[in-house]
Amino acid sequence: MDGLMTRLAGFFAVAALLAASTQVWAQAQDRVDARLSSLSFAAVDRSQPVQVRLQDDSEDNKAVKAALEQALTQAGYRLAPDARLVMTFDASNSLTTNPSGRPTVFSVDGHKSSAGGDEVEARIKLFSTGEDSMFKRRPDEGPQGTAGSIRLDVGLIDRSGGKRLWQGWAQIPALSSDSQSLTRALAAPLVGHIGQAVRNKTVPVVLK
Numbered sequence: 145m146d147g148l149m150t151r152l153a154g155f156f157a158v159a160a161l162l163a164a165s166t167q168v169w170a171q172a173q174d175r176v177d178a179r180l181s182s183l184s185f186a187a188v189d190r191s192q193p194v195q196v197r198l199q200d201d202s203e204d205n206k207a208v209k210a211a212l213e214q215a216l217t218q219a220g221y222r223l224a225p226d227a228r229l230v231m232t233f234d235a236s237n238s239l240t241t242n243p244s245g246r247p248t249v250f251s252v253d254g255h256k257s258s259a260g261g262d263e264v265e266a267r268i269k270l271f272s273t274g275e276d277s278m279f280k281r282r283p284d285e286g287p288q289g290t291a292g293s294i295r296l297d298v299g300l301i302d303r304s305g306g307k308r309l310w311q312g313w314a315q316i317p318a319l320s321s322d323s324q325s326l327t328r329a330l331a332a333p334l335v336g337h338i339g340q341a342v343r344n345k346t347v348p349v350v351l352k
Contacts, residue, residue, distance in 0.1 A: 176319060178349045180333055181342060182312035188300060188339040193224035196231045204324055208235055211328035212298070215335035228304055234297045235327045237318065292318040296330040300338060312337055316349055325351060 194216055196209050212233060213223055295315040301308050314330045333347040 174351050176316060176349050176351065177346050178314045178316040178330060178333060180312065180314040180337060180345045180347045182310065182334075182337050182340055184310050184339055184341040186302075186307060186309045188229070188309050190221065190339075192229045193222040193227040194229045194231055194300075195223070195225055195227040196233070199232065199234065204235070204327075207324055208233060208296070208327055208331065211331035212335065215332040218332070219335050219338075221335075228302060229309070230301045230303050232299045232301065236295050236297075237293075237323055294318050294323050294326040294330070296327050296334060298331075298334045310338055314347070328352075 196212050196216070198205055198209055212231060216223060216231075293315045294317075295313060297313040298311070299308060300310040312334045314334050316326055316330060318326065329349045329351050333349060337345075
């Protein structure tokens with residue numbers, strides 16, 4: 145009898161160990177590292193409400209907008225239409241890379257946009273703290289997407305003066321065909337760095 149109880153105890157101990165290992169493995173599968181950079185141009189008044197602005201009304205962009213709004217609410221920001229602070233965003237699936245990683249003024253970048261469809265886009269990058277650069281609404285360090293990565297760019301603008309207060313961008317390896325869930329997962333870490341200036345920081349991202 146004692147031998148049977150010992151064997152049963154050993155069996156349950158092994159089963160518990162396997163269950164714990166499976167849970168740890170599953171959690172590891174749901175967490176990946178993203179690379180995040182941001183620029184701070186002026187102080188952000190967190191007491192001001194924020195409006196997340198859609199560039200277009202595609203279903204993908206609506207889903208990203210909802211993820212950003214949820215992240216803002218969880219971070220303590222208030223949401224309001226016609227708010228003084230306006231958040232803009234741009235999601236893309238980069239298929240090429242700039243090997244040097246240095247800022248460029250002119251670049252040819254092949255990518256799949258959030259609206260879908262393959263395209264090759266010639267971009268002239270003019271950096272400005274105003275709401276818009278001359279041709280593109282995404283001032284940054286230049287194209288640094290890596291092959292097979294999902295990138296989300298977010299900007300915060302003061303509507304009253306049209307001044308860009310903060311700009312952040314994050315990218316994550318395209319680990320699955322569900323690029324939309326990967327893009328939404330970048331919302332929380334970007335919102336968490338509003339007002340900060342960081343460069344190529346590794347941040348954990350939870351995939352849902």
